[in-house]
Amino acid sequence: MRFNRINIILLAGFLALWGCAKKVQTELKEPVEETGPRLKLGKVTFVGNAVFTQGQLTGKMTSQRGQRFDDFTFQQDLRKIIYMYQKKGFLEAKFQNREQRVNLEAQEIDYTLTISEGQLSAIGQIQFQGNSLYSDSVLLSLLKVKSGDALNLAAVKQTSSGIVALYAEKGYLYATVKDTIMKTEDGHVSNIVYRIAEGRQVFIGLIGIKGNKRVSQKVIKREMNLSSGEVLMPSRVYQNQQRVYSLGLFTEVRFEMEGLTEKSDTVNLLLFVKEDKNSWYGFNFGYQQPDRVQLGLEWGSDNIFGNLQKITLKTDIGYGLGKTDGLHPYTNDYYLDYLEPYFLSLPLKASGSIYYKRQRDEASYWSPLSRLGGEAKVGKSITRILQVYLGYKYEFLEETTTTTSDVFVSATADNRDDIFNPTRGYNVSARLDQAGSVLGGSNDYRKSTGETAFYHNLGRSFILAWHAKASGIYTFNRVGPVPIQERLKLGGAMNLRGYAQDEIYADTFSTVNMLVNGNLELRVPVYKMFGACLFVDAGNVWADIESVKWKQYHGGTGLGLRFYTPIGPVRLDYAIKTEGRMELKGGLIYINLGHAF
The missing domain is CATH 3.10.20.310 (membrane protein fhac)
Structure with a gap:
């Protein structure tokens, strides 16, 4: 028994020594199947290559020098290189020789790969x-x-x-x-x-819809332009599927083609939809130094009556924590909005809004200012990105019992890739207002506004964004100052950072207001959902058109942090004024949800 144990021990020792001897061989002719946890890929040298450079060949490989060597991945890389040659027309390309060398000191495997490229086919x-x-x-x-x-x-x-x-x-x-x-x-x-x-031509048979419960079939069929008996074209089926999905009412939209597997001459189309939740809640918040806090709440439904009508209830509240002459500034705004997407069963959009706004701040001379009004407009999509509207607004100012009767026309061109976090595209809008005169009301004025924003993707998620706005208003007939609720103002987180909310405005008794505002932002990625922003804002408000001079501008600049969400970033901005001597300690902090533009 003792003799058997000694023999077993000696045999095990011999096998161990033999295994070590095999391991220290420095030149191998067969692929390494198990390299152990410490071996890394060393230098890979290609020989015989003329069509592609060394860098092009190694750049095609997933395996990288210094990484743990994996033979399966390495073999896949070699197949990718051969496929790259075949795509160039070198169908006979192959590896003639693969020489490996293990560097025990560096714990690396070096490869020398000899390629036979063959002739171009x-x-x-x-x-x-x-x-x-x-x-x-x-x-x-x-x-x-x-x-x-x-x-x-x-x-x-x-x-x-x-x-x-x-x-x-x-x-x-x-x-x-x-x-x-x-x-x-x-x-x-x-x-x-x-x-x-070629086979036979296929035609559309019956067209059906399944899965809709709250959404009427009328809404879905309105987006479809397929009909029984027409030639079945895959691109048109896909376009109809996208049109239905773009309604925003469904989480899933897909067509099933009955008879396609059997290769029938007539194929029935069955559209399956899965409805999304139509009601939603939202909120926003903000803070602006020195002491202003903001809060917004809203509720809406994107299919209130089953025919794609939309309704929204919204409130925006702003409150100043500090006092002026013993009074806190505030703004309380309440809105009820309604949208009819197919007005009178025509391809026209109609919307209406009722609002009540109440404020007390420097702009209202620290007296309460209450406005009750409504707005209605009808519009049409001219192209995929261009919409035009004709509308009417009526407003009653409680404290002065004055009214405003205003008709307006507006146009918007928007091709941004994302309305919440745009990375490319533009958003351009213009609006003309005519109030009073034959329309009645207490105020006579004309107002025009033009606004544009462009977004440029610089690569590596760097976004350059810029925005410009110009607006003017003047009174006529019963000449008087610009109505207090229509005065143009600048300052705050959305247009001129470095200044308090609505800090800049023209003379109180002027009959003309002119506003120019420009913004430039460089949005930079930092880490995952976090980003940073460098920005410059500038603008002013003048009391007449002759006084408009770009040299007489107010400016602000600063740095911001962003936390990106699907509905826009949570942004923290710090800005200082650029007039006179700039001091970092004299800036203002802004916290908001959503981009400034």
């Missing part, structure tokens, strides 16, 4: 068989590959798929294409033959 003739709907010349003009090009196998397959899609757009959903590469006497030139089976 080119496309000879391109032929079509079985096509009658499209001529050879039409198909040739649409191909991604041409005679004389490098023979790219992936492009050949993509061309086959493209021909199938081309036939499908004419209703030939069952068309098939088989591509064949034919060798010629010149071993490096191949002809391509596309054999097309």
Whole structure:
């Protein structure tokens, strides 16, 4: 028994020594299958490459020097390199030799890879068989590959798929294409033959809708322009699906095609929808030095009567913690908004708003100022991004019992990629108001406003955004000062940071107000959902048009932090005035939800 134990121990020792000897071999001819937890990829050298540089080849690899070596990933990288050659037309490319060397001191594996690139394979003739709907010349003009090009196998397959899609757009959903590469006497030139089976044309049968409960079918059908008996085109089906989804009432919209699997001549379309919650709640908040706090609450429904009508209840409250002559400044605004998306069953949008606004601050001479009013407008979408409106506003000022009767026209062009966190695009708007005269009311004035904002993606999530606004108002007929509720003002978190809310305004008794405002922001990513912003604001309000001089501006600049959410950023800004001597300690802090523009 003792003899057996000694033999076992000696045998185990011998096997251990033999394993160590194999491990310290410095040159290997076969791939390393198990490198252990400490081995890393060292230097990879390519030999025989002329089409691609060393950097281009290593740049295609997922495996990187200094990272733990994984043989499976490394083999995938080699296949990707061969595929890269094949896409260039070098179909015979291969690795002739793979030499590995283990550097025990550095705990690395170095590779020397010898490539045989082979000769470039080119496309000879391109032929079509079985096509009658499209001529050879039409198909040739649409191909991604041409005679004389490098023979790219992936492009050949993509061309086959493209021909199938081309036939499908004419209703030939069952068309098939088989591509064949034919060798010629010149071993490096191949002809391509596309054999097309066109099949039968497919038509739309019945059209049904399922899954809607609160949303009426009328709303859904209004967005669809498909009809029974027409040719079934995949692109039109997709467009209709997108139009229904863009209503914003559904979490899922999809078409099922009954009869497609059986290759029927007529296919029924069944639209499945999954309704989203139509009611929502919202809030916003803010703080502006020296002592102003803001809070907003809102509730809305995007389908109040089942026909896509929208209703919103909203309140915005601002309160000054400090006192002036023993009084706290405040603003209390209340709104009820309604939207009818298809006014009189026409492609017209109609909206109405009733509001009550009450304020007491420096702009109201520290007396309560209460306004009760309403606004209605009708508009139309001219293009995907352009909308125009014609509207009317009536307002009653309680303290003076004066009224304003105002008709206006407005236009908006908006192609931002995201209304809450835009990274590219623009938003341009203009509005003209005419109050009084034949419209009646106590106030006669004309007002015009133009506003634009542009967003530029500089790369690496850096966004350059700029905004400009110009507005003017003047009274006529019963000449008097600009009505107190229509006076133009600047200052605060949304237009001129570094200044208190509405700190800048024109002479109280002026019959003209002119406003110019500009903003520039560089929005910079910091970490995940956090960002920073460098900004410059400038602007002024003048009492007549002759006084408008850009040199007479008020400016502010500062730095902000952002925490991005799906509904806009929570932003913290610190800004100082740029007039005179700038002092960091003299700035103001602003906390708000959403971008300034």
